[in-house]
Amino acid sequence: MAEAPRPALPNLSLAERAWRIRRNALRMGEVQGQGYIAQALGIADVLAVAYFHALSYRPHEPEWEGRDRFLLSIGHYAIALYAALIEAGVLPEDELETYGGDDSRLPMSGMAAYTPGMEITGGSLGHGLGIAVGMALGLKRKRSRSFVYTLFSDGELDEGSVWEAAMAAGSHRLDNLIGIVDVNNMQADGPSTQIMNFEPLVPKFEAFGWLVQRVDGNDLEALVTAFDLARHATVTRPRIIICDTRMAKGVPFLEERERNHFLRVEPEEWARALDVLDQGRPA
Amino acid sequence: MRRSKYLRPAHLDAPAGGGARLKTSAMIASIAGPDQRTRAAPFGQALVELGRTRPDVLGITADLGKYTDLHLFAKAYPDRFYQMGMAEQVMISAAAGLAREGFTPFATTYAVFASRRAYDFIFMAIAEENLNVKIVCALPGLTTGYGPSHQATEDLAIFRGMPQLTIIDPCDALEIEQAVPAIAAHQGPVYMRLLRGNVPLVLDEYDYSFELGRARMLRDGSDVLIISSGLMTMRALEAAKLLAADRIDVAVLHVATIKPLDAESIRAACARTGRLVVVAENHSVIGGLGEAVAGELLRGGIHPAGFRQIALPDAFLDAGALPTLHERYGLSTEAVVAQIKSWL
Numbered sequence: 087m088a089e090a091p092r093p094a095l096p097n098l099s100l101a102e103r104a105w106r107i108r109r110n111a112l113r114m115g116e117v118q119g120q121g122y123i124a125q126a127l128g129i130a131d132v133l134a135v136a137y138f139h140a141l142s143y144r145p146h147e148p149e150w151e152g153r154d155r156f157l158l159s160i161g162h163y164a165i166a167l168y169a170a171l172i173e174a175g176v177l178p179e180d181e182l183e184t185y186g187g188d189d190s191r192l193p194m195s196g197m198a199a200y201t202p203g204m205e206i207t208g209g210s211l212g213h214g215l216g217i218a219v220g221m222a223l224g225l226k227r228k229r230s231r232s233f234v235y236t237l238f239s240d241g242e243l244d245e246g247s248v249w250e251a252a253m254a255a256g257s258h259r260l261d262n263l264i265g266i267v268d269v270n271n272m273q274a275d276g277p278s279t280q281i282m283n284f285e286p287l288v289p290k291f292e293a294f295g296w297l298v299q300r301v302d303g304n305d306l307e308a309l310v311t312a313f314d315l316a317r318h319a320t321v322t323r324p325r326i327i328i329c330d331t332r333m334a335k336g337v338p339f340l341e342e343r344e345r346n347h348f349l350r351v352e353p354e355e356w357a358r359a360l361d362v363l364d365q366g367r368p369a
Numbered sequence: 370m371r372r373s374k375y376l377r378p379a380h381l382d383a384p385a386g387g388g389a390r391l392k393t394s395a396m397i398a399s400i401a402g403p404d405q406r407t408r409a410a411p412f413g414q415a416l417v418e419l420g421r422t423r424p425d426v427l428g429i430t431a432d433l434g435k436y437t438d439l440h441l442f443a444k445a446y447p448d449r450f451y452q453m454g455m456a457e458q459v460m461i462s463a464a465a466g467l468a469r470e471g472f473t474p475f476a477t478t479y480a481v482f483a484s485r486r487a488y489d490f491i492f493m494a495i496a497e498e499n500l501n502v503k504i505v506c507a508l509p510g511l512t513t514g515y516g517p518s519h520q521a522t523e524d525l526a527i528f529r530g531m532p533q534l535t536i537i538d539p540c541d542a543l544e545i546e547q548a549v550p551a552i553a554a555h556q557g558p559v560y561m562r563l564l565r566g567n568v569p570l571v572l573d574e575y576d577y578s579f580e581l582g583r584a585r586m587l588r589d590g591s592d593v594l595i596i597s598s599g600l601m602t603m604r605a606l607e608a609a610k611l612l613a614a615d616r617i618d619v620a621v622l623h624v625a626t627i628k629p630l631d632a633e634s635i636r637a638a639c640a641r642t643g644r645l646v647v648v649a650e651n652h653s654v655i656g657g658l659g660e661a662v663a664g665e666l667l668r669g670g671i672h673p674a675g676f677r678q679i680a681l682p683d684a685f686l687d688a689g690a691l692p693t694l695h696e697r698y699g700l701s702t703e704a705v706v707a708q709i710k711s712w713l
Contacts, residue, residue, distance in 0.1 A: 219463045250458050
């Protein structure tokens with residue numbers, strides 16, 4: 087690859103990784119002055135566990151055949167995945183300031199053709215899980231031991247295609263597919279459960295033939311346990327980790343904002359947000 | 370024109386001997402006429418053949434394996450066939466995923482479902498990524514009497530707007546057999562309109578061979594140039610023979626690749642002076658081959674002696690027996706002949 091590799095930092099804790107992912111995301115948010123920053127802060131712990139505990143990948147060889155695939159179905163969460171890919175050394179840190187700009191490799195909505203480490207083009211919601219089904223079938227054909235992870239959101243559960251894919255994954259017994267649902271209970275028009283009640287989620291996915299876990303998506307220890315079980319369970323079922331997360335986690339004054347689906351943050355507030363985050367830096 | 374649903378069919382109350390009425394043919398029925406030479410399931414046969422040398426070729430369907438002739442592939446290679454149930458969105462998404470992992474899936478359903486229901490998934494998961502998925506769809510245009518739920522009269526209009534998608538509308542069994550390996554060899558997504566079951570065999574009389582992206586002049590003529598695709602090329606060739614008896618000299622340019630259009634051949638053929646240009650297609654008058662050709666001619670500053678379309682009306686078509694419907698909507702050979710005569 088053309089760009090210089092980022093120095094590896096092998097000994098950081100998951101808490102430190104999550105903090106750095108949040109920091110990367112806030113800095114990208116500041117570039118645009120707005121964006122899906124609350125989702126990124128909310129999902130940072132899940133991404134830290136995914137990229138620094140669960141996934142196999144080679145930072146400088148993003149298309150390495152032996153990698154675990156991580157599919158971002160929610161295109162607008164790109165800011166979160168860029169933050170994690172920068173932390174993982176897949177993307178160089180200095181591209182962060184190009185976020186959402188002309189000729190950037192980091193567009194506002196994630197696209198496979200733009201960004202190393204971005205496996206699919208998301209954004210039209212309800213696509214990721216179906217593509218994951220096909221990739222999981224393909225990996226089985228190749229006798230590969232890689233997993234397909236796909237991150238989708240509670241709002242995405244409104245899309246019928248998610249349930250077509252959920253049924254197909256169960257029917258084809260795709261034990262190499264690990265779904266991750268971010269339940270932050272916020273979508274474009276308001277709280278997700280009020281927009282379209284998707285609960286109860288656990289029995290729904292169980293009924294579709296999945297191995298289901300529901301965890302606090304901001305509890306690193308619980309996430310590690312859940313990812314381990316998803317990877318090592320022997321049942322021939324697709325796995326799902328339903329993650330209850332808190333929007334804007336780590337920056338309390340943003341957590342409190344009532345409508346934080348698409349956050350507008352005043353210029354002076356970015357410095358304050360970074361300060362608040364830095365005060366919460368893990369020891 | 371559809372009658373009110375509160376009116377009894379008029380012929381029931383007519384005096385006896387009102388004539389036999391055709392029945393709606395089953396979807397598995399062939400479009401072939403009673404005396405036509407046919408070949409059985411050319412797509413399925415060709416895909417089985419291709420599968421021998423291309424282990425990357427897979428079959429995937431949404432509960433329409435039998436009705437797209439894909440069942441032959443499923444029988445020959447059971448472990449290379451994926452049944453996704455009656456769910457076109459995940460069928461297309463899964464095909465995208467398989468292509469991402471290096472395979473070449475042939476995804477089959479009916480043209481109405483691929484174009485109307487799965488469009489976003491084809492657009493974003495396959496075409497935007499230029500993935501190697503071949504979407505092969507039965508019941509294109511007016512090839513069933515089941516009514517608008519099954520008649521894909523606007524599939525070309527829908528798909529022509531999709532960047533990077535190659536669109537094929539083959540004429541007969543020979544062309545389908547040749548198109549299968551050709552589209553598999555092409556890198557990128559393809560939508561192919563499929564004739565299934567006992568498919569007419571016509572083009573072998575014309576020393577034809579399919580070439581992706583190329584139109585082919587099947588016969589020359591000085592009065593009329595018919596530019597046609599799909600089964601309408603078969604009608605055009607039959608019409609040309611009948612019109613010859615009336616000393617009307619008809620050329621037929623067959624355009625199997627709708628996109629990218631062979632603009633060069635079309636412009637060259639239309640630039641010849643003195644010919645009426647008639648574009649004939651098994652598709653709505655809106656957004657198909659006719660408008661594509663018209664656009665080429667206007668952009669190219671080419672002015673033929675006249676320009677006409679033989680196509681389906683911009684309407685929800687009737688249910689009924691296919692021969693009746695082809696006559697009613699102007700796709701039968703007799704209707705093609707009559708329309709051309711009326712324009713001369």
